[in-house]
Amino acid sequence: GEDVEQSLFLSVREGDSSVINCTYTDSSSTYLYWYKQEPGAGLQLLTYIFSNMDMKQDQRLTVLLNKKDKHLSLRIADTQTGDSAIYFCAGGTDSWGKLQFGAGTQVVVTP
Amino acid sequence: DTGVSQDPRHKITKRGQNVTFRCDPISEHNRLYWYRQTLGQGPEFLTYFQNEAQLEKSRLLSDRFSAERPKGSFSTLEIQRTEQGDSAMYLCAGENGQPTNYGYTFGSGTRLTVV
Numbered sequence: 460g461e462d463v464e465q466s467l468f469l470s471v472r473e474g475d476s477s478v479i480n481c482t483y484t485d486s487s488s489t490y491l492y493w494y495k496q497e498p499g500a501g502l503q504l505l506t507y508i509f510s511n512m513d514m515k516q517d518q519r520l521t522v523l524l525n526k527k528d529k530h531l532s533l534r535i536a537d538t539q540t541g542d543s544a545i546y547f548c549a550g551g552t553d554s555w556g557k558l559q560f561g562a563g564t565q566v567v568v569t570p
Numbered sequence: 571d572t573g574v575s576q577d578p579r580h581k582i583t584k585r586g587q588n589v590t591f592r593c594d595p596i597s598e599h600n601r602l603y604w605y606r607q608t609l610g611q612g613p614e615f616l617t618y619f620q621n622e623a624q625l626e627k628s629r630l631l632s633d634r635f636s637a638e639r640p641k642g643s644f645s646t647l648e649i650q651r652t653e654q655g656d657s658a659m660y661l662c663a664g665e666n667g668q669p670t671n672y673g674y675t676f677g678s679g680t681r682l683t684v685v
Contacts, residue, residue, distance in 0.1 A: 492673055500679075501574075504673040507672050547612050547613075559615075
């Protein structure tokens with residue numbers, strides 16, 4: 460099985476950049492995802508990256524993948540109060556199928 | 571509205587009672603997943619279906635748990651003889667595996683409290 464580890468908490472000021480980090484153990488993880496969860500809600504897919512990519516950018520979101528170190532990060536530019544949520548990274552070995560989720564990073568954006 | 575509906579949103583039950591949850595994915599979701607999420611943790615895989623076939627079950631899914639997807643559309647998750655340790659958020663997710671649409675669409679979940 461795969462372990463996915465994340466830092467538990469991140470505080471960031473509005474307008475700054477946030478960087479959320481994740482490490483995974485299974486080198487056969489080929490699909491890596493970031494999900495966002497707001498209080499009382501299900502998870503919302505933010506973005507994904509394939510293991511043959513090093514970086515993916517999608518508007519304010521930038522995903523970096525270091526396969527050698529099995530390290531994944533999500534950078535949110537110009538963080539807004541609406542970005543306050545719990546962010547989960549998740550990995551899978553197939554293009555679709557079950558995922559292994561980290562415990563989540565709670566991001567708090569302060570004015 | 572994510573397009574994946576779960577019912578009920580909240581369920582409080584006494585220990586030992588049976589409960590059943592329902593998930594309605596969108597029609598394009600060939601695969602349907604059930605996950606369980608406890609406080610402060612990420613979702614843990616329970617089981618999944620491809621159309622009506624249940625293809626995999628986690629070791630977390632004891633014999634008190636059963637899931638069905640009889641016509642390849644909606645799915646139900648039943649927990650018999652509930653225990654306090656079953657208290658959690660039960661999440662359903664759909665997926666169609668198309669290259670233009672990777673990733674899950676989650677429902678809002680059913681929060682179960684066993685008292």
